[in-house]
Amino acid sequence: MKSIKQSGFTIIELVVTITVGSILMLVVTQSVTALSITNKRARDLGVANTVIEERIETLRSQGYTSLNNGSYDFSADLPPELLDPNTASYTISTFTPSIKKIDATISFNDASGGQRTYNYAALIGELGVGQ
Numbered sequence: 001m002k003s004i005k006q007s008g009f010t011i012i013e014l015v016v017t018i019t020v021g022s023i024l025m026l027v028v029t030q031s032v033t034a035l036s037i038t039n040k041r042a043r044d045l046g047v048a049n050t051v052i053e054e055r056i057e058t059l060r061s062q063g064y065t066s067l068n069n070g071s072y073d074f075s076a077d078l079p080p081e082l083l084d085p086n087t088a089s090y091t092i093s094t095f096t097p098s099i100k101k102i103d104a105t106i107s108f109n110d111a112s113g114g115q116r117t118y119n120y121a122a123l124i125g126e127l128g129v130g131q
Contacts, residue, residue, distance in 0.1 A: 040111030047081050048106045048118055055090065056102055056122045064126040067092050067100045082108035098126040 009017075055074060059067060071091045078086050086108035095101035102124065107117040 052120045100124045
């Protein structure tokens with residue numbers, strides 16, 4: 001009797017290959033999703049930093065003598081990239097007789113639906129930046 005050579009894959013080899021491929025695809029999908037969320041969070045942080053930085057620079061350019069102690073809300077000035085509900089405010093206080101302190105807070109929902117809050121502080125001197 002002649003022996004017939006068969007070539008190809010067995011069912012077990014195919015099942016193992018499909019299982020390993022499925023696991024790899026799942027890992028890649030989860031990695032891409034996590035990377036996307038991280039990217040959106042980084043973008044939101046960049047936008048928040050820019051908004052606060054611009055606000056503080058505007059206050060700094062107004063000069064020490066025009067800064068009145070108190071709390072101010074500028075939520076209406078936030079860009080739409082920062083998801084609702086979002087709030088932004090700053091408080092001006094006297095740090096020393098010749099220095100005002102700006103404490104700013106910005107809050108918004110991030111891409112994953114979690115609330116993010118960032119706090120910033122800056123000092124503005126009577127003599128300007130070079131003191």
